Amino acid sequence: xxxxxxxxxxxxxxxxxxxxxxxxxxxxxxxxxxxxxxxxxxxxxxxxxxxxxxxxxxxxxxxxxxxxxxxxxxxxxxxxxxxxxxxxxxxxxxxxxxxxxxxxxxxxxxxxxxxxxxxxxxxxxxxxxxxxxxxxxxx
Amino acid sequence: xxxxxxxxxxxxxxxxxxxxxxxxxxxxxxxxxxxxxxxxxxxxxxxxxxxxxxxxxxxxxxxxxxxxxxxxxxxxxxxxxxxxxxxxxxxxxxxxxxxxxxxxxxxxxxxxxxxxxxx
Amino acid sequence: xxxxxxxxxxxxxxxxxxxxxxxxxxxxxxxxxxxxxxxxxxxxxxxxxxxxxxxxxxxxxxxxxxxxxxxxxxxxxxxxxxxxxxxxxxxxxxxxxxxxxxxxxxxxxxxxxxxxxxxxxxxxxxxxxxxxxxxxxxxxxxxxxxxxxxxxxxxxxxxxxxxxxxxxxxxxxxxxxxxxxxxxxxxxxxxxxxxxxxxxxxxxxxxxxxxxxxxxxxxxxxxxxxxxxxxxxxxxxxxxxxxxxxxxxxxxxxxxxxxxxxxxxxxxxxxxxxxxxxxxxxxxxxxxxxxxxxxxxxxxxxxxxxxxxxxxxxxxxxxxxxxxxxxxxxxxxxxxxxxxxxxxxxxxxxxxxxxxxxxxxxxxxxxxxxxxxxxxxxxxxxxxxxxxxxxxxxxxxxxxxxxxxxxxxxxxxxxxxxxxxxxxxxxxxxxxxxxxxxxxxxxxxxxxxxxxxxxxxxxxxxxxxxxxxxxxxxxxxxxxxxxxxxxxxx
Numbered sequence: 133x134x135x136x137x138x139x140x141x142x143x144x145x146x147x148x149x150x151x152x153x154x155x156x157x158x159x160x161x162x163x164x165x166x167x168x169x170x171x172x173x174x175x176x177x178x179x180x181x182x183x184x185x186x187x188x189x190x191x192x193x194x195x196x197x198x199x200x201x202x203x204x205x206x207x208x209x210x211x212x213x214x215x216x217x218x219x220x221x222x223x224x225x226x227x228x229x230x231x232x233x234x235x236x237x238x239x240x241x242x243x244x245x246x247x248x249x250x251x252x253x254x255x256x257x258x259x260x261x262x263x264x265x266x267x268x269x270x271x
Numbered sequence: 272x273x274x275x276x277x278x279x280x281x282x283x284x285x286x287x288x289x290x291x292x293x294x295x296x297x298x299x300x301x302x303x304x305x306x307x308x309x310x311x312x313x314x315x316x317x318x319x320x321x322x323x324x325x326x327x328x329x330x331x332x333x334x335x336x337x338x339x340x341x342x343x344x345x346x347x348x349x350x351x352x353x354x355x356x357x358x359x360x361x362x363x364x365x366x367x368x369x370x371x372x373x374x375x376x377x378x379x380x381x382x383x384x385x386x387x388x389x390x
Numbered sequence: 391x392x393x394x395x396x397x398x399x400x401x402x403x404x405x406x407x408x409x410x411x412x413x414x415x416x417x418x419x420x421x422x423x424x425x426x427x428x429x430x431x432x433x434x435x436x437x438x439x440x441x442x443x444x445x446x447x448x449x450x451x452x453x454x455x456x457x458x459x460x461x462x463x464x465x466x467x468x469x470x471x472x473x474x475x476x477x478x479x480x481x482x483x484x485x486x487x488x489x490x491x492x493x494x495x496x497x498x499x500x501x502x503x504x505x506x507x508x509x510x511x512x513x514x515x516x517x518x519x520x521x522x523x524x525x526x527x528x529x530x531x532x533x534x535x536x537x538x539x540x541x542x543x544x545x546x547x548x549x550x551x552x553x554x555x556x557x558x559x560x561x562x563x564x565x566x567x568x569x570x571x572x573x574x575x576x577x578x579x580x581x582x583x584x585x586x587x588x589x590x591x592x593x594x595x596x597x598x599x600x601x602x603x604x605x606x607x608x609x610x611x612x613x614x615x616x617x618x619x620x621x622x623x624x625x626x627x628x629x630x631x632x633x634x635x636x637x638x639x640x641x642x643x644x645x646x647x648x649x650x651x652x653x654x655x656x657x658x659x660x661x662x663x664x665x666x667x668x669x670x671x672x673x674x675x676x677x678x679x680x681x682x683x684x685x686x687x688x689x690x691x692x693x694x695x696x697x698x699x700x701x702x703x704x705x706x707x708x709x710x711x712x713x714x715x716x717x718x719x720x721x722x723x724x725x726x727x728x729x730x731x732x733x734x735x736x737x738x739x740x741x742x743x744x745x746x747x748x749x750x751x752x753x754x755x756x757x758x759x760x761x762x763x764x765x766x767x768x769x770x771x772x773x774x775x776x777x778x779x780x781x782x783x784x785x786x787x788x789x790x791x792x793x794x795x796x797x798x799x800x801x802x803x804x805x806x807x808x809x810x811x812x813x814x815x816x817x818x819x820x821x822x823x824x825x826x827x828x829x830x831x832x833x834x835x836x837x838x839x840x841x842x843x844x845x846x847x848x849x850x851x852x853x854x855x856x857x858x859x860x861x862x863x864x865x866x867x868x869x870x871x872x873x874x875x876x877x878x879x880x
Contacts, residue, residue, distance in 0.1 A: 164333060169351060205409030212406045225398050227454035254355075261362045268369055289569075296558060309561055316568050323576045346575070349524055353568060356531045360561050363538055367554045374547035383551055 172254025207253030288315035435477035458582035464521030468871035552625035563612030573602030617677030632740030670711030677704030682812035722868035724786035734850035741839035756829030772817035
């Protein structure tokens, strides 16, 4: 891929666009269609596209596999942790009402944090799957 | 008669896809084709759920002015979960196939069976 | 505060612990953490059992959404009993895991291995706790996916094909369950088990409901390894790491039995139970005899026990087939007792694998004298498997025979006794090779298994003896559970 100038340029241009779209889908999830699952996959697509053009090694230097493993775990922890916070506030698990002064605002905040956890886990797991398949058989 | 065929076309699509997928899983010896079959099979179930949730003349379940009839969002949410489960199953299945290929040198079921029996 | 959230914490604690375990380095640390989590779970599960033992019901609303709209965790005696079995087996298996896993799993995979065990535990406990059918499907897939991974960790390459085979059949089973849930959701518009029960009553004759019921029963039967859908089970149990054989053999199919009971008797109940009754009885009869005969001809100890498991599952299915109070009590008691005896047997075989490196019977010759503690564990758990008075196995067989006699079904009584007779043959086969064959001269001296493997084994063996005398926990709780299921037949 060293000489494909057009591809490399397009990849550089598209990467921020795809990532930005991912964040739009992520943080728009409480008002419109979107959410952590979709956003996570779109974000990982940006990295996979980058890896396809620039090679797996370059991508792994930016986002090493052990960092991904940490991210994937922390996403689940954010999700479950939100539930535990509402437990500690005296409500049932995953009841977002007490997260803010008003129940409606609490619901907003709760779903955003939950979706953030989902998004982090999904994107890092998708990338981990890609690494595992693409890196197989390479030294 | 016409009503049975065209009025329930979503179910016909589901049935055809389901049988195609299921038949592929059962009849093919190639491990990757089996996983493709499983995927088609699961997709048919996703379609079943989504078509159940459709309300006639209903729009996407987002509150907006001028719309009063909305599709049922619950099946969509359920299927979002089932799709994620499906992705995980596919990824795990393919990972197993990669390792089987490394261990046996083939992904044909009968050849793997022969190798196991010859031990 | 803890008591209020008891049934939820049982699922959430291992769920939070799993990603934490995945981040811990080394061998000891992930193990120690998992061990403490499983013990906390056991504590919570016994607490939960003691709360609902008298027939009361715990209801927990997730997210504060009232049922039937939100997900409800609904615990009665049956859930609590099965949750207790799962948590107890996990808590006993984990001390056993340390040495065994050190030998069978490479170090860089250890933390992920324990994380997968915890996820499997989350799935199994979640299935048991939830009162929502779709939530049940999700937890079923969590436990299944992690068990595919765990089985594939086996040392031999056949572990990979075993896991693949299980993955294909398990996914088909789960998807069947999903289709069935979709069909009954389309008919009723609800996913809550109790609500489903009420809304299904007036429309029980609809063809959609019948179709959904058929899909659900077949789907669960695949997970249950109900004969003749058991093909994935022998390979999966034979080639997985020792710890996983113990854990799955003692919990996974038991939880599937629970799902079947819940679905058939709580969700559908009434007229449709008759439809399954005959099927369960016929498959149960064939399923007791044929797998027992297969077990006799096996040359691998783990595979022999796997076939015996299929036969034992068929006993539970027979109990369901009677659809009577005694029959279902026998099923639940056998769920409990079978977890104890198969757990003990797979642990003892695992201890031999630890020393000898193989579970093939030809390598077992004369081991009885060199590993007396392991051998006597196999002997006692084997007697329990046969159903000798004084062991736990006798209690469940006794109730099953009573249930059969109550319906004056001499054929089934005969089948149960024949099954025990066949069990005598295959247990004797292991005992004979271990004790009465001379040690081959080429074999170097084998030492007794280390204490960390023997103690958990003997905990389960003594439980086998204890529950052979004390039936208060098993039979009484099972009786309460069956009463709450609302079975009307005598």
